[in-house]
Structure formats: structure tokens, C-alpha cells
Amino acid sequence: MPPFKVIIVGGGPAGLIAGHCLAKADIDFVILERRASHDPLAGGSNALWPQSVRVFDQLGLLEEARKIYSPVNHKLSLTGDGTAYYKSDLFAQIEVLHGHPFTMFHRGELIAMLERRLPGRAERFHTDKQVTAIETDESGVCVVCADGSRFEGSMVIGADGVHSTVRQMMLEKSSNKSEDNAMETTYVGLYGTCSPLPKLEPGTFYETHGSGYSLQLGVGQTCGYFLLYHRLPRPTRARHQFTRDEIEAMVDKYADIHFTPDYSMRDVWEAKRWHHMAHIEEGLPKTWYGERVVLLGDAVHKMTPNVGFGFNNGIMSAVALTNGLRKLLLVTNKKDEGIISTQALQGVFADWERLRKPQAKKAVELSALYSRVVAWDNLFYRVVDRYITPRLDGDVLLLKTLTSPLVQEGLVLDFVAETHFKEGPKRWKIPEMKLATVAGSTDGEVKDGAVSDSQ
Ligand SMILES: Cc1cc2nc3c(=O)[nH]c(=O)nc-3n(C[C@H](O)[C@H](O)[C@H](O)COP(=O)(O)OP(=O)(O)OC[C@H]3O[C@@H](n4cnc5c(N)ncnc54)[C@H](O)[C@@H]3O)c2cc1C
Structure with missing residues (x-):
């Protein structure tokens, strides 16, 4: 066998x-x-x-x-006309609270x-x-x-x-x-990457809020990551492949809505490198x-x-x-x-x-x-x-x-030690996996599970 x-x-x-x-x-x-x-x-x-x-x-x-x-530190919330109304250190706080970033x-x-x-x-x-x-x-x-x-x-x-x-x-x-x-779809997503436009602030995650839509733009080391959510008139369970014309129509609809105080959908679209539009199913x-x-x-x-x-x-x-x-x-x-x-x-x-x-x-x-x-x-x-x-x-x-x-509540492999364990004030429900405590180990040895960081 x-x-x-x-x-x-x-x-x-x-x-x-x-x-x-x-x-x-x-x-x-x-x-x-x-x-x-x-x-x-x-x-x-x-x-x-x-x-x-x-x-x-x-x-x-x-x-x-x-x-x-x-790395991401801040979140900047905007309205569609580019008005920034709230900046938080949300992402920096994740690392403060949980140890890992x-x-x-x-x-x-x-x-x-x-x-x-x-x-x-x-x-x-x-x-x-x-x-x-x-x-x-x-x-x-x-x-x-x-x-x-x-x-x-x-x-x-x-x-x-x-x-x-x-x-x-x-x-x-x-x-x-x-x-x-x-699986049901309420939102359509148009997402992709764009060139690192000069006024994008590294470490900032921009989020535009509006009626029936929202936009997100994360600033990476080598590109921007953009995502437009558009609410459908009614939820659907049907599948759909979007045509080029449908994508262009979506871009036109949101062309003047801002991703950041300096850049609208039109600007980001002109700087795009890769994109895709799809149903965002939930279920x-x-x-x-x-x-x-x-x-x-x-x-x-x-x-x-x-x-x-x-x-x-x-x-x-x-x-x-x-x-x-x-x-x-x-x-x-x-x-x-x-x-x-x-x-x-x-x-x-x-x-x-x-x-x-x-x-x-x-x-x-x-x-x-x-x-x-x-x-x-x-x-x-x-x-x-x-x-x-x-x-x-x-x-x-x-x-x-x-x-x-x-x-x-995060889960970890119960037979592998953590070599870079970190924890913040929000303690893990499953504590650090150490050599001596991982499942199946005896006398501090790990059985059947590697612990090296160099696999
Ligand atoms: C714009 C966007 C941003 C996101 N951001 C985040 C994020 O920040 N953090 C996060 O945790 N999640 C994020 N997600 C969600 C995340 O991308 C998905 O949860 C993840 O991709 C799911 O992975 P998967 O392997 O289950 O499915 P998929 O990524 O769909 O992969 C399925 C694979 O199966 C293959 N396949 C399909 N049918 C067959 C078949 N019959 N035979 C063989 N192979 C087959 C496909 O080719 C594909 O490679 C994001 C999603 C989107 C759309």
C-alpha cells in the first residue's frame, strides 16, 4: 500500500x-x-x-x-472629492497590540x-x-x-x-x-497595481468612503495597490466575466472620485500596471x-x-x-x-x-x-x-x-516551534510554541516536525 x-x-x-x-x-x-x-x-x-x-x-x-x-502605518480616510477627514495610526497599532506587524x-x-x-x-x-x-x-x-x-x-x-x-x-x-x-455578490471590485505616483505617501493606506462605493489604495515599495468597490443595484448569485467596455464604463463613472487628496481614479488608472474587475462574492x-x-x-x-x-x-x-x-x-x-x-x-x-x-x-x-x-x-x-x-x-x-x-484566536501548527515569537498586550489564545511544548515532542525534541528556519 x-x-x-x-x-x-x-x-x-x-x-x-x-x-x-x-x-x-x-x-x-x-x-x-x-x-x-x-x-x-x-x-x-x-x-x-x-x-x-x-x-x-x-x-x-x-x-x-x-x-x-x-510596511503600513497610517490610514487616511477621505471623501470622494479628496477631502481627508480622519487620519489614524491603525496599522502601527496592530503591531503594538499583537507583536507582529x-x-x-x-x-x-x-x-x-x-x-x-x-x-x-x-x-x-x-x-x-x-x-x-x-x-x-x-x-x-x-x-x-x-x-x-x-x-x-x-x-x-x-x-x-x-x-x-x-x-x-x-x-x-x-x-x-x-x-x-x-456565494452571493453585492460588490464588484476593480483592482490592480499602479506606478508609485510621486505624491503617494509611503506607509499610508488611503480609504475613500462614499454612497454605494469605497476605494482603497495601499502604497507599496515598488507600486500602489488600488481597489474600487462598487455596490450592485441588487445582490446576485450569477457569475459574470466583465468585458473591456464594462471596465471602461466603471472607470468613467468614478473618474473624478479621489483615491488620495492628490489623485483621482483617472490619475490612478492612467498610471495602472495591471488590473482586473470581478464580482466580490461572500459566503x-x-x-x-x-x-x-x-x-x-x-x-x-x-x-x-x-x-x-x-x-x-x-x-x-x-x-x-x-x-x-x-x-x-x-x-x-x-x-x-x-x-x-x-x-x-x-x-x-x-x-x-x-x-x-x-x-x-x-x-x-x-x-x-x-x-x-x-x-x-x-x-x-x-x-x-x-x-x-x-x-x-x-x-x-x-x-x-x-x-x-x-x-x-489565531491558530498555529501545534508541532513546530516559533523562532521569532512576538506578543503584545492582546495576548494570543494559543501561547508560544516552544520546543518543549509542541505536540508530539519529548524531552524538548520535536518529533516529525522540523523547527529550522531554513527549509
Ligand atoms: C483585490 C483583493 C485583495 C485582497 N486582499 C487580501 C488581503 O489583503 N489579505 C487577505 O488575507 N486576503 C486578501 N484577499 C483575498 C485572497 O486573495 C483570497 O482569499 C485568496 O486568494 C484565496 O486563495 P485560494 O487559494 O483559496 O483561491 P484562489 O486564489 O482563487 O486560487 C485557486 C487556485 O485554484 C486553481 N484552480 C481552479 N480550479 C481548478 C481546477 N479545476 N483544477 C486545478 N486548479 C484549479 C486556480 O487556477 C487558482 O490558482 C484579497 C482578494 C482580492 C480580490
Whole structure:
């Protein structure tokens, strides 16, 4: 019988981070990605919150991450005509409260780094592999790709994004077929990167608030990251690919709305390097796993990116799943024999869902609330956001009361020590992972888990 092996469908951020976590746990895996290659220029910003920085530390990725992330300190809130009405040190406070900083990456660079540093990448990361079918039986799975290739393993992780094929295939076998409609779109996002315009202030995150829209612009080391949210007349569950004309119409509509006191949408658009327009779905499907298949990342918890929690939740889910799988394999001692029953796997999946679903729900809800407040969805939100928040230093107040508790709940690999542990006054619910305390260790030694920062 071949050893226990996980087949990860999707080589986006969640699939890659799952690969890193499994590698640390010494669990074999492959990643099947439908794209032929990764475009390092593609994507806007992708920020990590301190709970994810802890995991990057455990995965030995921190040093390299430090070279490519941009620090953010302040947030400047504006109205559409470019009037700045509130400056807060929100992002600096995140580091003060939690020890680790808020780190802003270029998505393309972050994915490239995760791919480059993937242990055993040459044998494990397969591109041009669009998964079209999954066959499961009591002893394992066989994943079939569009080119006819087949990959055998013990279980599947569906990390194939918001329109997950794995989710559809899983639900087809279950009684909840209608549930694939769990994702709903209220906002459309037009996002991308632009040249570092001269009057953009490094370390500042600009956010424009208005009726039915909001804009964000983060200033990175080598570019600006822009994001326009436009509220649809009514929410939809339909999918849509935007045409060039629709994108131009959106730019025209917001051309005079300001991203910063000095730059309007028109200015940023003229300086753009890369862009994309898409529905920003929100949702939390009821079913998270079936048979030997489990979902991960945007496939199972999708939120608006206003708070920057999407990938962070993918990281938390990958961590929790890895901890559970590793424990199962240690207890059953079958890692090398491969025969783990579907029932045993489902026990891990159920525990994982019980832990992660309430956390992800809070992240989806907080993101949804924030998106609607800054887009002045109603008069109450508008008054609070425009007039009360600045007087109370509301950004920092909301951070302390609503966001920090979610950060504090952050999960870590329970078998890998943290080499750069940090903590602030908002203490971690899971304390520092030290050599002597990690799961499965004896006499200060880590079993089955590496602790080096140089993998
Ligand atoms: C503008 C913007 C800004 C954001 N900013 C942040 C932020 O600051 N912080 C944060 O935490 N999150 C942020 N997010 C959210 C974050 O980008 C997502 O949560 C994250 O990309 C989800 O990763 P994923 O791997 O689950 O899905 P995806 O990124 O969608 O990746 C899925 C992968 O699966 C592949 N795939 C799909 N179908 C198949 C198939 N059948 N076979 C094989 N492969 C397949 C795809 O090609 C893709 O590579 C942002 C999102 C947007 C749009």
C-alpha cells in the first residue's frame, strides 16, 4: 500500500500554504494547478495579519517575506472629492497590540515566493492540470485531470477558489445539491497595481468612503495597490466575466472620485500596471467536506477583502487541518501504510469544521459589516462613519474591540516551534510554541516536525 498522500487541487495561496504545512508535518502531497504558469505581475495587494505572520515564522518563510512586504502605518480616510477627514495610526497599532506587524505584499510576489519555497516543488507542484473528476472508495482517491492524467492518493483538499469545481463535485454526491449557490455578490471590485505616483505617501493606506462605493489604495515599495468597490443595484448569485467596455464604463463613472487628496481614479488608472474587475462574492457554504474530500480557502469561506482577512483565513484553515491530520496519522501510526479509513478522516474533518467554521463566520461577518459601513449602505452607517468614528478614533477602537479578538484566536501548527515569537498586550489564545511544548515532542525534541528556519 502506498504511503498516506494528500492531493491538493489548486495552487493558489491556500493550496500552496497547505502544501507548506503538510511538508512540515512530513505528510506527502501533490498540488494540481490548472494554470500553465504563475504570472508574477498579476494581482493586487495581499496582506497578512499577525496571526498569519506567526505561521510564516513556523514555516521558515519569515526572512524571505520580510524582503518583499511593505510596511503600513497610517490610514487616511477621505471623501470622494479628496477631502481627508480622519487620519489614524491603525496599522502601527496592530503591531503594538499583537507583536507582529500587518504586512502588505504584492499577491504575485507572495505566490511566487510560496511556490519557490515549496519543499519538493519539482516533484510535487504540477501545472496545466485542470481537475475534472474525483473518484473515491474506502481505500483512497483518484483525481482525474483534463489531459487524462490521474493522481492517486488518500484524500483531496479542494483549494480551487470561490468557484470550486471540487465543491461542485462533492455536492453532486451529497443531498445538498442546491447549496453550491452559497456565494452571493453585492460588490464588484476593480483592482490592480499602479506606478508609485510621486505624491503617494509611503506607509499610508488611503480609504475613500462614499454612497454605494469605497476605494482603497495601499502604497507599496515598488507600486500602489488600488481597489474600487462598487455596490450592485441588487445582490446576485450569477457569475459574470466583465468585458473591456464594462471596465471602461466603471472607470468613467468614478473618474473624478479621489483615491488620495492628490489623485483621482483617472490619475490612478492612467498610471495602472495591471488590473482586473470581478464580482466580490461572500459566503460560507454549509458543507465543508464529504467522503475523502475537504475544502479549503475561498472555496469554503469567502469574504470581501476590505479588512484583508481572506487569505489569512485560508492559512488558519490549512493549519488546523494539518494539525488534525498529523495527530490522526501519529495515533493510528499508519502514515507509511496509507490505510486510513474514510470514517477516521471524517472524524478529523468534523473536528476541523467545528473549530474553523465559527471563526470563519466571524471573519465573513466582520468583513461584510466593514464593507457596508464604508460604502455608506444606510444613513446610520454614514453618520457613524463620517462624523462619529473620527471623533472617537474609531479605527483603533474598532481594531481593539472587534478585530483584535479574531487575531488573538489565531491558530498555529501545534508541532513546530516559533523562532521569532512576538506578543503584545492582546495576548494570543494559543501561547508560544516552544520546543518543549509542541505536540508530539519529548524531552524538548520535536518529533516529525522540523523547527529550522531554513527549509
Ligand atoms: C483585490 C483583493 C485583495 C485582497 N486582499 C487580501 C488581503 O489583503 N489579505 C487577505 O488575507 N486576503 C486578501 N484577499 C483575498 C485572497 O486573495 C483570497 O482569499 C485568496 O486568494 C484565496 O486563495 P485560494 O487559494 O483559496 O483561491 P484562489 O486564489 O482563487 O486560487 C485557486 C487556485 O485554484 C486553481 N484552480 C481552479 N480550479 C481548478 C481546477 N479545476 N483544477 C486545478 N486548479 C484549479 C486556480 O487556477 C487558482 O490558482 C484579497 C482578494 C482580492 C480580490
